[in-house]
Amino acid sequence: MERGGPPGPGGGAERAPGGAALQGQPAGGCGPWEMRDRLGTGGFGNVCLYQHQDSGARVAIKSCRLELSVKNKDRWCHEIDIMKKLSHPNVVRACEVPEEMNFLVNDVPLLAMEYCSGGDLRKLLNKPENCCGLKESQILSLLSDIGSGIQYLHENRIIHRDLKPENIVLQDEGGKIVHKIIDLGYAKDLDQGSLCTSFVGTLQYLAPELFENKSYSVTVDYWSFGTMVFECVAGFRPFLHNLQPFTWHEKIKNKDPKHIFASEEMNGEVRFSTHLPQPHSLCGLIVEPMENWLQLMLNWDPQQRGGGLDPETSRPKCFLIMDHILNLKIVHILNMTSAKIVSFLLHPEESLHSLQIRIEFETGISTGNQELLLETGICLDPRKPASQCVIDGVRGWDSYMVYLFDKSKTVYDGPFASRSLSDCVNYIVQDSKIQLPIPQLRKVWAEAVHYVIGLKEDYSRLFQGQRAAMLSLLRYNANLIKMKNNMVSASQQLKAKLEFFHQSIRLDLERYSDQMAYGISSEKMLKAWKEMEEKASQCAQAEDIGYLDEQIMALHTEIVELQKSPYARRQGEVMESL
Structure with a gap:
């Protein structure tokens, strides 16, 4: 069975009564620390936000809500031990427990963590505007942050085993959203044995070998990570997302290694694909490398998953492809004469004139008549390389655009490119009274x-x-x-x-x-x-x-x-x- 909600330090949950105390705390309360929010509830623990009445400092406190068996007490303490030895910007940081809260609850200590005010990834995915996936900039940011965090855990010989949207929290750091991994309650330290045969976790994101209670290694995190990224791209999980794992595993386990998506037709037939489903927000230049990456991450065979180690760098191939995706220099240009976006992969040291020749080929606007403007209205400098169109660290066509105007025209007559309705929406538009099953609706x-x-x-x-x-x-x-x-x-x-x-x-x-x-x-x-x-x-x-x-x-x-x-x-x- 799946566990309850995430015991993580992300914000956005229900408001708790001011001054409410930790279960099991001394009668005198927590001194100057006041409970402000209940952030999450998991299988064993509650996570609450506490704020210092004088300094305003905030900390997420995880406390045990149940009487635990000896085995689960060890697991609880093991999470605290793991958290205290980790230090990475994409893994939630453990803090010192405030002196006023330094006591046991249900015979186990408290865990203090940095508070992340942006809530968790599930909260973001559940917003109506993200029903068909996140924006490209958000997807690439998540890919970079969580990919970095997973590599750090694996380098420290730790398998998370329970990666899912509820265990990714968002923190605003200087105007930039940073994703952090939380809840290492099911993490396995490889020093205890490289292959493990016991697991309780969230089944929808669980690697097949864990689901079948087989031995496993770090590649279980690859499957969970790939499943999460696919959901961020498409808005739903990759394999028969309307079914329970017990059902869909039987239908999927014999899939081709390159299949990254499976849906069930009205007649019950399962349709497989090596491509991402439409609609999504990725630009065409990123789709193919992203599909190649997902094919490595969602390989059913744990030995083949991730692509193995690259002989030259000794790094998993999946992370090399991930770095390749993140390092692509792509300029996105909105043609104001047609309302169409054209994207170009920049060559190393490419000149602006070279880019303009490619723009002329795509748009028909001659290089002499092209006026390329940044959002601030500044013209591109012909003396500088084409890379001036790209801002370091800013990824995604939705976050940065160059605007193309035709100097030979003062009025644009079109025709302007317009969005077309998808087949299923058009089907309803043509016959609004038709009755559809809930999944199709x-x-x-x-x-x-x-x-x-x-x-x-x-x-x-x-x-x-x-x-x-x-x-x-x-x-x-x-x-x-x-x-x-x-x-x-x-x-x-x-x-x-x-x-x-x-x-x-x-x-x-x-x-x-x-x-x-x-x-x-x-x-x-x-x-x-x-x-x-x-x-x-x-x-x-x-x-x-x-x-x-x-x-x-x-x-x-x-x-x-x-x-x-x-x-x-x-x-x-x-x-x-x-």
Whole structure:
């Protein structure tokens, strides 16, 4: 049977009465520590959030809620021992138990852990907007964090054995969401023997050899990790997710090693696939390597799972492929003339011009007419490599975009690319009175929600692109006004110099006339002076730049009106994040 909810230090659970005490604590309470939330309940323990009344410090305290057998007392203490010796950013950190709580509950000590305020991964997956999986940026962040945490545990000869969304918590660290592994209550220290034959865990994420009570090794965590990542991509588990493990294991155990997905048709037939199901949020360039990675992680054979060790690096091949996925340099470009996103895998040291040639091939917009803008409205620098389109540490097309405009056009007539309804949603649209079984109805509902949310995100991205264009226009306008002011200043200086020159010429001509009365003259000099006077007069005619000032002011007025329009206002979260 599956255990109860997660005994983890993540937030987001029900509010407990202020000042409620730990079961079994001394009558005097926990001194300045006040219980604020009940974070989770597991097979043996409760996890509660305690906050210090004076300092505001918060800590997650795990206490035993049952009388334990000797074996389970050893397991409880073993978890505390494991937690205390681990130190990794993607494994929840054990803390010193506050002095006021340093007592036994049901004959076992308390476990103090860092408090993670973002709740657990299950809470995130259960949000309606994630019914067809998480965003690409969230998936890649999870892959990086939990992959790193699992490698750390295995390097320290520890198998977790109970990886599942409820045992992954989220922590906001400086505006970045960090995923952390919790609940090592079922972890097995390999120093106790590399193969183990006893297990109680969460069966839906359980590797087949554990389910069958066979011996196992670190590859059990690969299966659980692969199952979790698949669920984050698709919104459901990979193999007959509507069935209980006792049922689906029998139907899946003879699958091809490369099969990563199985669904049951209306007639009861099981359909296998080596590909990820649609819809999902991964861009096309990541899908194939992700499928290759999942094929290694979801191999039924524990000996083959993970791909074995790479002979050159002595690292499991699954983690090499994972690193390859995470290190891909992909630039995502929204073509504002068609509302279509095109993605390019950047070559090492690729120039911006090389990227623009590829963009021209995909979009038909010539390199000379391409205007590539960042979200801030700044143009890409042609002197810098194409990697300026990618921000280090920022992954996923939903988190960072470059906007493509066609300089030869001021109005985009389309046609704009639009989302199409999935077959199952379209089926319901055509016949809204049709009755479907609950699993199929849930699938239709999920894909309909995914479609509507996708439309909203498409709209927000187009708005963001228009805003980038407006910011660019404002920047150009500011530069234009600066240049105009410099030109006016220079014009006024030239005008003053020209007037001074005119006066000098007139004065020289007057003096020359006086000299002629005494017979002193030079026709050549007189001709040169008159030519200079004519040129000065011509310059005086060309020096009027007032009309430029008027045109620039008119343009500025139009831009101010554009800023005031509702179309220039930030729209939703995408706009507010700028």
